[in-house]
Amino acid sequence: xxxxxxxxxxxxxxxxxxxxxxxxxxxxxxxxxxxxxxxxxxxxxxxxxxxxxxxxxxxxxxxxxxxxxxxxxxxxxxxxxxxxxxxxxxxxxxxxxxxxxxxxxxxxxxxxxxxxxxxxxxxxxxxxxxxxxxxxxxxxxxxxxxxxxxxxxxxxxxxxxxxxxxxxxxxxxxxxxxxxxxxxxxxxxxxxxxxxxxxxxxxxxxxxxxxxxxxxxxxxxxxxxxxxxxxxxxxxxxxxxxxxxxxxxxxxxxxxxxxxxxxxxxxxxxxxxxxxxxxxxxxxxxxxxxxxxxxxxxxxxxxxxxxxxxxxxxxxxxxxxxxxxxxxxxxxxxxxxxxxxxxxxxxxxxxxxxxxxxxxxxxxxxxxxxxxxxxxxx
Amino acid sequence: xxxxxxxxxxxxxxxxxxxxxxxxxxxxxxxxxxxxxxxxxxxxxxxxxxxxxxxxxxxxxxxxxxxxxxxxxxxxxxxxxxxxxxxxxxxxxxxxxxxxxxxxxxxxxxxxxxxxxxxxxxxxxxxxxxxxxxxxxxxxxxxxxxxxxxxxxxxxxxxxxxxxxxxxxxxxxxxxxxxxxxxxxxxxxxxxxxxxxxxxxxxxxxxxxxxxxxxxxxxxxxxxxxxxxxxxxxxxxxxxxxxxxxxxxxxxxxxxxxxxxxxxxxxxxxxxxxxxxxxxxxxxxxxxxxxxxxxxxxxxxxxxxxxxxxxxxxxxxxxxxxxxxxxxxxxxxxxxxxxxxxxxxxxxxxxxxxxxxxxxxxxxxxxxxxxxxxxxxxxxxxxxxxxxxxxxxxxxxxxxxxxxxxxxxxxxxxxxxxxxxxxxxxxxxxxxxxxxxxxxxxxxxxxxxxxxxxxxxxxxxxxxxxxxxxxxxxxxxxxxxxxxxxxxxxxxxxxxxxxxxxxxxxxxxxxxxxxxxxxxxxxxxxxxxxxxxxxxxxxxxxxxxxxxxxxxxxxxxxxxxxxxxxxxxxxxxxxxxxxxxxxxxxxxxxxxxxxxx
Numbered sequence: 001x002x003x004x005x006x007x008x009x010x011x012x013x014x015x016x017x018x019x020x021x022x023x024x025x026x027x028x029x030x031x032x033x034x035x036x037x038x039x040x041x042x043x044x045x046x047x048x049x050x051x052x053x054x055x056x057x058x059x060x061x062x063x064x065x066x067x068x069x070x071x072x073x074x075x076x077x078x079x080x081x082x083x084x085x086x087x088x089x090x091x092x093x094x095x096x097x098x099x100x101x102x103x104x105x106x107x108x109x110x111x112x113x114x115x116x117x118x119x120x121x122x123x124x125x126x127x128x129x130x131x132x133x134x135x136x137x138x139x140x141x142x143x144x145x146x147x148x149x150x151x152x153x154x155x156x157x158x159x160x161x162x163x164x165x166x167x168x169x170x171x172x173x174x175x176x177x178x179x180x181x182x183x184x185x186x187x188x189x190x191x192x193x194x195x196x197x198x199x200x201x202x203x204x205x206x207x208x209x210x211x212x213x214x215x216x217x218x219x220x221x222x223x224x225x226x227x228x229x230x231x232x233x234x235x236x237x238x239x240x241x242x243x244x245x246x247x248x249x250x251x252x253x254x255x256x257x258x259x260x261x262x263x264x265x266x267x268x269x270x271x272x273x274x275x276x277x278x279x280x281x282x283x284x285x286x287x288x289x290x291x292x293x294x295x296x297x298x299x300x301x302x303x304x305x306x307x308x309x310x311x312x313x314x315x316x317x318x319x320x321x322x323x324x325x326x327x328x329x330x331x332x333x334x335x336x337x338x339x340x341x342x343x344x345x346x347x348x349x350x351x352x353x354x355x356x357x358x359x360x361x362x363x364x365x366x367x368x369x370x371x372x373x374x375x376x377x378x
Numbered sequence: 379x380x381x382x383x384x385x386x387x388x389x390x391x392x393x394x395x396x397x398x399x400x401x402x403x404x405x406x407x408x409x410x411x412x413x414x415x416x417x418x419x420x421x422x423x424x425x426x427x428x429x430x431x432x433x434x435x436x437x438x439x440x441x442x443x444x445x446x447x448x449x450x451x452x453x454x455x456x457x458x459x460x461x462x463x464x465x466x467x468x469x470x471x472x473x474x475x476x477x478x479x480x481x482x483x484x485x486x487x488x489x490x491x492x493x494x495x496x497x498x499x500x501x502x503x504x505x506x507x508x509x510x511x512x513x514x515x516x517x518x519x520x521x522x523x524x525x526x527x528x529x530x531x532x533x534x535x536x537x538x539x540x541x542x543x544x545x546x547x548x549x550x551x552x553x554x555x556x557x558x559x560x561x562x563x564x565x566x567x568x569x570x571x572x573x574x575x576x577x578x579x580x581x582x583x584x585x586x587x588x589x590x591x592x593x594x595x596x597x598x599x600x601x602x603x604x605x606x607x608x609x610x611x612x613x614x615x616x617x618x619x620x621x622x623x624x625x626x627x628x629x630x631x632x633x634x635x636x637x638x639x640x641x642x643x644x645x646x647x648x649x650x651x652x653x654x655x656x657x658x659x660x661x662x663x664x665x666x667x668x669x670x671x672x673x674x675x676x677x678x679x680x681x682x683x684x685x686x687x688x689x690x691x692x693x694x695x696x697x698x699x700x701x702x703x704x705x706x707x708x709x710x711x712x713x714x715x716x717x718x719x720x721x722x723x724x725x726x727x728x729x730x731x732x733x734x735x736x737x738x739x740x741x742x743x744x745x746x747x748x749x750x751x752x753x754x755x756x757x758x759x760x761x762x763x764x765x766x767x768x769x770x771x772x773x774x775x776x777x778x779x780x781x782x783x784x785x786x787x788x789x790x791x792x793x794x795x796x797x798x799x800x801x802x803x804x805x806x807x808x809x810x811x812x813x814x815x816x817x818x819x820x821x822x823x824x825x826x827x828x829x830x831x832x833x834x835x836x837x838x839x840x841x842x843x844x845x846x847x848x849x850x851x852x853x854x855x856x857x858x859x860x861x862x863x864x865x866x867x868x869x870x871x872x873x874x875x876x877x878x879x880x881x882x883x884x885x886x887x888x889x890x891x892x893x894x895x896x897x898x899x900x901x902x903x904x905x906x907x908x909x910x911x912x913x914x915x916x917x918x919x920x921x922x923x924x925x926x927x928x929x930x931x932x933x934x935x936x937x938x939x940x941x942x943x944x945x946x947x948x949x950x951x952x953x954x955x956x957x958x959x960x961x962x963x964x965x966x967x968x969x970x971x972x973x974x975x
Contacts, residue, residue, distance in 0.1 A: 034911050041917060071503075081507060147917040151907070166911070227456065227925055227961050228429065230518050231511035250507065251893075251920070252516040271957055273614040273633075273970075280967030291968075292454065292520030294961035296925065 002026040003348070004183050004192035006170045006206065007199035009040035010146075010334050011326040013153035014341025015196055015348075017074075020160035022349050027162040028190065030183065032169035032202070036150035039200045040334060042301030044223065044255060044378070045146035046236050046247060047335035048085050049110045050138045052101065052374040055359040056310055057108055060332070062356060063339035067144060070338065076152030079250060082142035083234035085378065086115075086124070088286075089134045090241040098136045112138040126289040127237065143236070143247065146334060153341075172209040173197070173323065180322035194348055196324045201266060201302035203327040212319060215307035215365055216328040217264045221257060222275040224298040226290075228252030237286075238378045244282035245378045246290075254293060258282050259377065264305070271298045303331040308370040313340050314347055314361045324348055325362060331376050382419050384700045385674035390591075398468040411673055413449065413459035413470060414440055419675040423658035423733045425449050425459060425472055429515050429924075430489045430894040432476045434732045436658025438649055438755075438891060438930065440665040442565050442609060442623070443764070443960055445925040446891040448517060454627065455517035461607075461623045474732075477513070489894040520963070528969040531632045533620075535561035535603070537822050538636040540610045540765055543570020544808055545800025546642035547593045548815030549822070550602040553640075556823040556831050561603045561636065563610050563620055568594045570644060571664055572808050574671035577695055580688075580849070581809040587671065589808075605632065612957025613769045621962050629966050638795040638822040641766040641783075642815060645759040645801035649888075649930050650684045651897060651938070652726035652879035655753075656888040659734035663693050663756035676702050678752030682737055683707070684726070684879065685757030686719050688806065693756055705748060707739060709757075709879065720746070726879040728753060740881075758876040760933040761802045767955035769796050774861060775947035777870050778854035779804030781933055786862040787839055789818035790825075797821055804858075807849055813842050869946045875937040889938070890931040892924030900938055910943050912936050916953050925961070928953060 003024055005012045008031035016027050031037065047067050051057040071077045089095050098114075105111050115137055117129040154164065170183045173195050182191040197203045201218035229252050236247035246256035258279040260272070276298055283290055306312055306328035313326045324347070326340050327333075333340075343357040353361070359371055386392065393409030400422065407416030414437045417425065423436040426447040435447045442461040449459040450471040459470075537553045539546045542564030550560045562568070572579065573594075575586025582589060598604070608622040608630075618634040647662035649655060661677060669675040681697060683690045686708035694704045694717065706719040707726065725740040734753055739746040760780035767773050770793035771783035782804040789797045799818035800811035820835040846852040861868060880887045883901030888894065903915045912935060915921060921935050922928030932953055940947040 034913050035909075036917075037913075077503075079507070081504070151914075151918060155907070226519075226964070228514070228516045229456075230516045231514070232518075250511045252511075252514055268615070270615045271612075273612075273617040273619055276614075277967055277970050280964045280970075283964050284968035290519055291965040292963055294456070294519075294963050295958065295967060296961040297923075297927065297956050297958060299956050 001194060002192045003028070003194045003196065004190055005029045005196045005198060006183065007031065007038065007197070007202070008035050008154070008164060009038045009198060009200055010036070010150055010153070010337030011198035011200070011340055012196070013150055013157060014337050015198060015326065015344050016162040017153050017157040017160070018341045018345035019348065020157050020162045022345055024349060025161060027157070029162060029164045030168045030170050030185065030190070031164060031166050034166050035154055035164060036147070038202070039301045039304070040146055040150050042223070042299060043146050043334040044247065044257070045334065046141070046143045046378060048138060048141035048378065050085065050105060050112060050141065050375065053310070053371045054104055054108070055371050056373050057105065057110065059336060059339060059356050059360070061108060061110060063336050064140070066338035066342065067335065070144070070149060070152060074152030074156040076148045076155065078148045078152060079145040080142060081144070081234075081250070082140065083236070084137055084139040085141040086120070086235045086237045087136040088127070088132050088237065088239050088241065089136060090132065092133070094240055095134050102136075110138070110140050112136050124237075126232065126287055128286050128288055131241070137235070141236070170199070170206065173206055175210060175320040178320050180320050194322045194324065196326065196344070196348065198326045200327055200333070201304045203304065203325060207325070210320065210323070214312060214328065214362055216312070217305055218266050218302040219264050219305045220262055220267045220269070220300050221303050221331070222260070222271050222298060222300040223255060223257045224276055224279055224295050226254040226293045227296045229254065229293060236378055239282060239286050242282040243377055244279055244286070246283060246287065253296070254290065256283065266302065269300045271300055304328050304333070305330050307365065309373040309376050310371040311336055311340065311360055312362050313344055313357060314353065316362045330373065382421065382675050382678070384676050387672060387674050391672050393464070396464050396466040398464055398470060400470045401472055407464045409464050411464055412440065413451065413462050413464065413468070415669055415673050415675060416464055417459070417470070418669065419673070422472075424474065425658070427473055427476060427515050428656065428894050429892065430487060431484055432480045432515055433656055433894070434658055435656060435891065436733065437665070438660065439647065439662045440668055443926065443929055445960065446930065451626070454520040456520055458623070462626055479513070489896065489899060528628060528631065528966060530970045531630065532635065533561055533605070533632050534635045535559045536636065536826055537561070537638050537640065538563065538634055539640045539642060541570070541642035541644055541800070541802065542568040542604070542606065543642060543644050543800055543811065544572045544590055544593055545802070545811040545815035545818070546570070546640065547597045548812045549640040549642060549797075549799055549819035551593070551597050551600055552816045552819030553823050554597070554600040554602050556820070556828040558823055558826060558828070561605065561634070562597070563605045563608050563634070565607070565609050567606050568597070568604060571667065574667045575808070576671055576699070577692065579808040581807065581845070586808060608632065609960050610634070610765055611959045611962065614957060619958070621960065621966070629963065631962070631966055631970050638797070638825055639769060640797045640799055640818045640822055641769065641771075641802050642798070642800045642818070643762040643765050643802045646762045646929060647755055648758045648760055648877045648934055649891075650755040650757050650877045650879050651887050651889060651934060652728065653884050653886050654728040654730070656891055657728050657730050657734045658732065659730070659751060660728065660753045660755065663689055663754055666754045667693060667696060670696055670700070676700050677754060678750065679703065680750045681752045681754060682748060682750045683754045683756055685755070685876065686710075686713055686721070687756055687758070689759070690756035693754065709874070709876070723879060725881045755877070759801070761804050762929070763802070763952070764927065764929065764955050764959050766791065766796070766798055766802060768957060769793060771796055771798065773952055774858075774867055775870055776804070776854050776858055776868065777872060778851060779858070781936070781947070781952050782858065784858060784861050786859050787842070788821045788835065789814055790821055792862070792865070795825055806851065810845060810849065813838060813845060817842060867948050870948060872937060872940050872947055875934065875941055877934055878938065878941070889934055890921045890924065892926055893920050895919050895921045895931070897938070900935055901942065904939055904942055910939060910945060910950060912939065912951050912953050915939060922953055927959065
C-alpha cells in the first residue's frame, strides 16, 4: 500500500512513525515548506489532560502517556516537565463550573486541586492574587520541547523507511472512481492508495477541492517571548479574567499569549502591536515581578478551529476510498498528536476504530454528536 | 589600570566628565560614552559570564542591536551596556564568579541540545532537569517600577528613513528637497560609520568624517526630523514601532506612521570563527573604528586584524596614526595590500584567561605565536537585513554581496514603497552609499507622486552604473537587478566562508555568543542529524533565537552549512526575521496606548 501523508507537523509525523512501525511500506510525507513548518513549530509546547469534555480528557490522558515516554520511543529527549497548569478563576460561575468538571476528572483519576488566593500566593509568590477568587491547579499537566517531538518522530519514522519531501506543496488530491489515486504537486503527480491529510490549517483548502465541507476554519493566534530569565515559573498560568497565559521554557524564556479578536482565515503570519500591548498589560497586572522582563520576539501561527473545538480524525465512509484526515485540533493538536497518529495508523491499516477515537470521526457533524470543548486556551 | 585613551574626542562629541562605580572602584568617563566604551577605555573588557558555559564575555559590537552581553546597572540586571550612556554616580556590577562545578561539567555540556546525551534514564530526568534549568546563567528580570503611563509619541511623516549613515542622510535630503516630510531614525547618532573615517574614502576627495558632518548639517538645515538613539523595532500589521532605551529604566516608545520607508541600516561585521573567539577583547571593525574616532579610545596596543580586506586595511591605516602595533592575518595565499600581513593563515587560536592575551596562528608547516591584546574581525560583512526582511523585502544570497534584499536600479525592493540603500543593499563603498541613498530618496519621492524628480533620478542612475563599473561590483549588482525582474532565486555556490579561521568543527569556536552555540554544534546538527536548512538547524540548536536575534550568528551559520554540505546558500536559506529588533520591557509595552495611526 502506498501512503501519502500531506503535512509534516506532529499529526503527519506521528502517523508516519506509527504506520511504519506497524509495517507499512512506501510511506511518503509531503511538506510544502520544511520539516514541521506550520503550527507544530509555532506551538507553545504544552500538554494537559484537563478538558471540558470527557472524550477529550480521556483522549488527552492516553496521549500524555505517550508524550512522557516519547524520549525512549524516538531517542530524542523531549524535555518533559510536569509543572502543572494553573487556572486563575475570577467569578463564582467559573468556580462552579470547574468544581462540576473536577468530579468528572476525579472519575478519570486526574483530579486537580482548588487553591485559595493565599495558597496561590504561598506557592507562586510572583502572582498578584488580590482579585483572584480561586485557582484550579492540574498537576498532571506539563510541557515538552515541540521541536524535538517533531524531529524525534521524523527521525524514528525515517529509520523505518518513511520518506520526507520538503518544498512539495500538494495542490489537490486526485480521485478516480470514488477512490483516491494520488496527489498533485507543481513538480508532478504522486500516486498513492491512501492519502492522509494532516496539513493543519491548510487542510480545509484540500478538502474543499474534493467537495468535502467540514465546519472548520483557520484562526491566527499570536505569541510573544521574553529574553531568558532564571527558571522560576513552573506551571503554565492561565488568567481566565483576561484570557492571557504565560509559561516559562527551561532555557528561561517566558512565553505567552492572549486572545485578541481576529478575522478567521489564512491571514498572513504577521503580528500586531495590538496583541503585544494587550498581552503586556495582562502580564503587567498579574505578574508584577515580570514588569522589567523584556519582550524579545513575537510570532503567529494558526489554530485549525473546528465547530466544536475538538479535533477531527479518521474518515467518513461516504468519502472517496483511501482518504483520511487528522486536523481541526483547535489549538490542542500538539498534545493530542502522539495518540492521534497511533490510533490513525491502526485505522488506516486494519480498519480498526478505537473507542477513544470513535467520538472524533468526521461524521460527528452530520450526526449531530458534537464534543463541545470549552477549554481551548493554553 | 592602563588606559586606552589616546586623544580627546572632538568638541561636538565630547560630553562632560563623570565618575561611575564599577564593582566598588571609581572609573572616570564621559557622558558621551556608553558604559561599554568607558569600561573598555579603562582596560575592563570582561563584562559578563556566558549563559551556559559561564565563559567570560565582553562586547563584540557596540551596536545596540548586538545584545550579546548584559550587565548589572544600578541594580537592574540584564541591561545592555552598549545602549546606556554614562551619568554621574552610575553603579555597575560585573559578575565574575564561575561556579566550581562548571570546571567539571564544561566538557560534557551540550549547549545546543541542552540535555540530550546527559540523561538517558527517564526516572532521574526530573531531577536533572531542575539542575540544568538552574545551572543556566540567566538573570532575574530587572525589578523596576515605572509609572503606568508613558506617553506614546506618534510620529507621522511622508517618508521614514531607517539608519542615519551617509546613505540614509542622502535619502532624507533628496526627499526633503522635493517637499516630503522626512523622519530619520538612527540607533546611535547621525553620520554612521563614515563619521568615524578620518581618511579619504575611495573615490572621495575629503576625509569621510568631514563629508559626513557636512551631510548631517545639510539634512538638519533642510528640516529633516531626527530620532537618534532610537531603534526601529518592528513592522507590525497595525503599526510600526520604534523604541529608545532612554531614559534608563523605562525608555520611550514611538509609533511611526509613514507612506514610504527607506531602509539604510548598513552592514554588520560578521564575527570570525576560530578557537576561543568569544574571549573579551575580540571586537568588530566597526566598533574599533567608532571607539577610535569618536571616543579617542584605541582598541589595544598590539592588535591583530583578521582579513586583509579593504575594510581591514583601512582600519590598520587609522590605527597606525596612534602608534598601535598592528598585524593583519589573511586566509588567502596572495593578494594586494602592503605592510605587516601574514598570509595563508589556516587556523587561529586565541589564548587568554579573562581576555585575549595572545594568538596562535597555524599556516603551511609553521606555527606562530603573537602577543596581542585585541583581535578585530574585518574579514567580511553582510547587509543588516533585520528591518528590510521584516518589512517585507525578499532576501537572496549573492556571493559578492551576501544575504541582501532584492532591489532594482532605482533601489526599489519587491515590497511596494520600501526602498533600500547603502550597506543594507550590499554595497561596500561610502561613495556608492551616497548615490544609492540619493536614488532611494528620489524613488521614494516619485512613488509619492513627485514625478518631477524623475529627470534627476535618471541622471543619477547613469552615474551610479558607471560608479558600479569603476568599483568592480557591477556584475553582482546587475545580476541582482535582473533577479528583481525575473524573481528567480539564483543558485550560488560558495567556497570556504571568509570568516572561518578554523580547520575543523571545534568545540571552542563560537558561532552564537548568546546561547553558547559552537561550530561543533552546527556541524553535528548538519552531519549527524542531517538538517541542511537553516530553519531546522535553528530549531535543533537554538541558534539565532536569543538576545541578538541572529544578528551576529545567522549569516555565519548559513554560510558554514552551505560550505560543509555543498548546497547553495539560497537553499540553506536565512531564517525568518521576526519582530522585535531589540527587546522592550513589559512595563513599557503595557503603558502604551495603541493609536492605530
